[in-house]
Amino acid sequence: MIIKIEKRSEYNRYSALDISILSVLLALAVASIIMWAFRVSPTRAYYEIFVKTLSNKYGISHVVARTIPLLLCSLGLVVCFKAGVWNIGAEGQLLMGAVAATGVALYLMPQSPSWILLPTMFTLGAVMGAFWALIPALLKAKARVNEIITTLMLNYVAEKIVEYLVYGPWKSPSGWGFPLTDTIPDQARLPLIPGTPVHIPTLGISLLSSALVFLVLRKTSMGFELKVYGFSEKVAEYATVSRTKVIVISMVLSGALAGIAGVGEIAGIHYRLRLPRSISGGYGYTGIIVAWLSRLNPLACIPFSLLLSVLSVGSDAIQITLKLPRGVINIFNGLILVMLLVLDFLAKYRIKVIKHE
Amino acid sequence: MEESYAVLMKNITKKFSSTVANYRVDFDLRKGEIHALLGENGAGKTTLMRILYGEIQPDEGEIFVWGKKTVVKSPSHALRLGISMVHQHFRLVDSLTVAEHLALCSSEVRFLSKRKIENLVAEYFKEYYLKVDLDAHIWQLSAGEKQKVEILKALIRGARILVLDEPTSSLTPLEVKDLFRVLHKLRNRGYAIVFISHKLGEVLEISDRITILRKGKKVATIPASEADPVTLAKLMVGDLPSPAKNTLTSPPGGEVLQVKSLYVKNDRGGIAVRGVSFSVRKGEIFGVIGVAGNGQRELAEAIAGLRRPVKGEIFFRGILVNGSGPRELARRGLAYIPEESFKTAVLPELTVAENSILRYYWRFTEKGFIKKTLVEKWAKSLIKEFDILAEGLHVKAKSLSGGNLQKLVIARELSSKPELLVAVNPTAGLDISASQRTREKLLEIKAQGSGVLLFTEDIDEALQICDRIAVIFKGSFKGLFSREEADVNKISLLMAGVDL
Numbered sequence: 001m002i003i004k005i006e007k008r009s010e011y012n013r014y015s016a017l018d019i020s021i022l023s024v025l026l027a028l029a030v031a032s033i034i035m036w037a038f039r040v041s042p043t044r045a046y047y048e049i050f051v052k053t054l055s056n057k058y059g060i061s062h063v064v065a066r067t068i069p070l071l072l073c074s075l076g077l078v079v080c081f082k083a084g085v086w087n088i089g090a091e092g093q094l095l096m097g098a099v100a101a102t103g104v105a106l107y108l109m110p111q112s113p114s115w116i117l118l119p120t121m122f123t124l125g126a127v128m129g130a131f132w133a134l135i136p137a138l139l140k141a142k143a144r145v146n147e148i149i150t151t152l153m154l155n156y157v158a159e160k161i162v163e164y165l166v167y168g169p170w171k172s173p174s175g176w177g178f179p180l181t182d183t184i185p186d187q188a189r190l191p192l193i194p195g196t197p198v199h200i201p202t203l204g205i206s207l208l209s210s211a212l213v214f215l216v217l218r219k220t221s222m223g224f225e226l227k228v229y230g231f232s233e234k235v236a237e238y239a240t241v242s243r244t245k246v247i248v249i250s251m252v253l254s255g256a257l258a259g260i261a262g263v264g265e266i267a268g269i270h271y272r273l274r275l276p277r278s279i280s281g282g283y284g285y286t287g288i289i290v291a292w293l294s295r296l297n298p299l300a301c302i303p304f305s306l307l308l309s310v311l312s313v314g315s316d317a318i319q320i321t322l323k324l325p326r327g328v329i330n331i332f333n334g335l336i337l338v339m340l341l342v343l344d345f346l347a348k349y350r351i352k353v354i355k356h357e
Numbered sequence: 358m359e360e361s362y363a364v365l366m367k368n369i370t371k372k373f374s375s376t377v378a379n380y381r382v383d384f385d386l387r388k389g390e391i392h393a394l395l396g397e398n399g400a401g402k403t404t405l406m407r408i409l410y411g412e413i414q415p416d417e418g419e420i421f422v423w424g425k426k427t428v429v430k431s432p433s434h435a436l437r438l439g440i441s442m443v444h445q446h447f448r449l450v451d452s453l454t455v456a457e458h459l460a461l462c463s464s465e466v467r468f469l470s471k472r473k474i475e476n477l478v479a480e481y482f483k484e485y486y487l488k489v490d491l492d493a494h495i496w497q498l499s500a501g502e503k504q505k506v507e508i509l510k511a512l513i514r515g516a517r518i519l520v521l522d523e524p525t526s527s528l529t530p531l532e533v534k535d536l537f538r539v540l541h542k543l544r545n546r547g548y549a550i551v552f553i554s555h556k557l558g559e560v561l562e563i564s565d566r567i568t569i570l571r572k573g574k575k576v577a578t579i580p581a582s583e584a585d586p587v588t589l590a591k592l593m594v595g596d597l598p599s600p601a602k603n604t605l606t607s608p609p610g611g612e613v614l615q616v617k618s619l620y621v622k623n624d625r626g627g628i629a630v631r632g633v634s635f636s637v638r639k640g641e642i643f644g645v646i647g648v649a650g651n652g653q654r655e656l657a658e659a660i661a662g663l664r665r666p667v668k669g670e671i672f673f674r675g676i677l678v679n680g681s682g683p684r685e686l687a688r689r690g691l692a693y694i695p696e697e698s699f700k701t702a703v704l705p706e707l708t709v710a711e712n713s714i715l716r717y718y719w720r721f722t723e724k725g726f727i728k729k730t731l732v733e734k735w736a737k738s739l740i741k742e743f744d745i746l747a748e749g750l751h752v753k754a755k756s757l758s759g760g761n762l763q764k765l766v767i768a769r770e771l772s773s774k775p776e777l778l779v780a781v782n783p784t785a786g787l788d789i790s791a792s793q794r795t796r797e798k799l800l801e802i803k804a805q806g807s808g809v810l811l812f813t814e815d816i817d818e819a820l821q822i823c824d825r826i827a828v829i830f831k832g833s834f835k836g837l838f839s840r841e842e843a844d845v846n847k848i849s850l851l852m853a854g855v856d857l
Contacts, residue, residue, distance in 0.1 A: 219726050219727060219729075220722075220725045220726050220727065221718055221719060221721075221722040221725060221726070221727050222725065224711070224718050224727060225718075227707070228704060228707070228715070231704045231706050231707070232704060234701065235701065235702065235703070235704055235715075237663060237683065238663065238683070238693070238695065238701065238702055238715075238716065239715045239716050239718070240682070240683045240684035240687050240716060240719070242682070242684070
């Protein structure tokens with residue numbers, strides 16, 4: 001018996017979007033088996049996750065609040081992935097943005113008025129995130145160091161820096177020894193939609209960024225260069241596309257967007273720096289899944305960020321109501337990505353089992 | 358009676374979505390014969406043979422192999438039947454060595470033992486003049502060397518029926534002679550050989566019988582002894598195109614390119630170009646002729662700014678450009694058609710329109726935005742002027758055939774109004790009319806005052822359109838002829854490395 005893998009001649013039977021949606025559904029189906037193993041009814045769980053979450057203001061507002069950093073991270077990753085630059089360091093870039101925002105608000109210029117302070121926080125946050133991405137970008141461009149490794153490793157470095165700051169020099173003297181900084185002054189806090197944790201300016205920036213990234217990728221010569229390089233480094237060289245430019249610009253853009261997400265988390269949600277997993281909760285990693293589900297289409301990132309936020313908020317809720325372990329949300333994310341990869345493969349190839357004659 | 362046939366194909370019909378590639382084609386192949394399949398690109402030669410090789414299934418028709426009715430299910434099935442096919446575009450793995458490829462083809466070599474492989478191929482190396490560096494990686498080989506590996510593979514697999522798809526398209530005249538010697542020997546030992554080609558001269562020289570296909574239909578099968586070029590060409594294309602002539606218009610102008618004792622390394626780190634000096638003038642076609650793999654690619658890449666020379670100087674329009682990037686050179690008017698341009702100079706996943714500006718997208722940009730209307734106008738004019746078969750501007754380039762992709766590259770580069778065009782085997786793999794048209798276009802831009810540096814492996818092409826011809830061998834120039842003093846025999850010998 002031989003298992004044979006053949007390329008399908010017609011790839012267009014299912015659109016890329018069909019596959020994305022199908023993979024989410026399949027992931028939910030597989031996850032229901034796991035729930036069943038925990039003796040939790042999947043229908044009830046999904047009812048809680050989707051219907052309950054989206055049927056009250058509290059749930060919806062938290063979904064939107066989590067969509068903001070997720071969308072920003074995924075947009076940056078779309079840019080990188082389009083160029084075939086495998087940045088998986090959005091998590092670290094976000095944290096460095098958060099560090100910069102906290103530093104500005106607490107130490108650099110705590111007395112300044114809002115209209116100076118907030119733009120400075122955003123600018124330096126973006127610069128810091130961009131810088132964190134520039135390191136692996138230059139290593140890749142100049143020395144051909146694999147960016148997957150360097151970006152991943154720099155995530156851990158960023159986490160350690162945050163931990164050092166909150167346990168060490170930036171620890172709040174009035175915090176009973178908890179790993180927290182002082183809270184940032186009122187003028188460093190972003191305006192919220194009243195009664196919700198949704199910070200308005202960052203929401204605006206993230207939606208605007210979707211449109212901008214879409215425009216850049218579709219209409220500009222920069223977008224063309226990213227695309228050409230993403231398909232073939234060799235042909236890109238022939239096409240007079242600068243390799244260094246593509247790598248540096250895609251990474252810096254991506255890092256800046258993640259950095260802005262970090263600023264938003266500090267100035268809109270937490271108002272202080274705290275342990276890395278409290279600040280981010282894996283937005284940089286979930287952003288990878290969003291980017292793939294949206295097929296590197298920046299506009300599609302909006303609904304898919306929302307979807308994964310619903311799953312995230314919903315799973316927090318069922319932890320309490322149904323006593324499911326925290327890992328369930330990670331299972332969702334992991335399953336979605338696995339299903340997506342498998343379905344993508346099956347859409348392109350056909351697996352044939354041949355019984356030998 | 359059918360016993361003497363190695364292969365008998367009856368009434369073969371194959372349709373692809375909208376086109377009929379083969380329509381009720383009959384084909385037979387005897388033991389101990391070389392049977393040529395002649396036809397223009399797209400005549401259905403390759404499709405017919407891919408059906409025989411089990412790569413695609415016919416919609417209708419029957420196949421008999423060794424007298425037995427057979428459905429060839431797959432290439433591996435074909436191999437078990439003793440049928441092997443050498444494709445025009447090689448199917449080799451770039452990162453593997455020659456030895457590894459050959460080991461994969463042999464059931465005897467289970468572990469990779471150099472000695473065993475050497476034993477295995479010694480006979481072929483000696484008898485068939487197919488010597489290849491066993492330790493070389495495929496990506497390091499020239500097109501000609503890759504061809505040799507493909508033929509070795511088929512021989513090692515013990516095929517008795519050998520299908521060669523355009524086997525000479527990447528070989529030089531001398532290599533072709535070597536190949537023909539191999540094929541004759543194989544035929545005399547009872548092998549059955551199908552020789553797919555669109556080159557009349559070769560077909561007449563090598564084959565015993567000739568089957569002509571035109572637009573998917575069989576036109577005739579005739580013994581080679583009864584055929585002559587004029588009838589064959591008429592059967593093949595209907596009408597014979599008149600060849601372009603290089604009429605010396607105005608005398609060439611100033612030097613657009615000067616190369617002074619240039620040394621360039623290849624990917625393996627060896628010296629590929631050693632001390633080459635020459636110049637190309639405005640309004641002239643300077644031909645560099647040589648067997649594949651003698652430094653042509655490296656020389657072309659160095660001039661195009663894609664490969665940094667080790668030593669020496671390149672002046673483009675009077676300015677020293679060693680170390681200038683490809684963009685700067687393109688901006689100053691250097692157009693470049695690389696080897697196997699349908700692979701190396703287009704992106705199949707991009708649209709036809711996007712590919713039409715691939716090397717010049719920055720010319721279509723205003724304030725960072727690509728001007729769509731300009732691009733569409735440009736792409737349309739290329740398609741029209743160069744007769745490119747595409748279903749639209751915004752379909753992916755991968756929907757085009759290899760020949761049309763190549764035409765797209767040629768169209769893009771020739772239309773970029775270059776000061777200097779560097780072209781490496783631009784007509785290899787194109788059919789007669791497309792090749793002829795390309796040569797006419799080269800003469801046209803020459804007449805407009807552009808310099809052309811043409812790397813070619815085709816002596817006829819060089820003699821037909823070049824003003825001066827240099828022979829390259831092992832990275833050095835072995836002689837420089839003006840067109841009047843160029844002599845086929847002399848050039849052939851120089852190409853083979855014989856010092857005169």
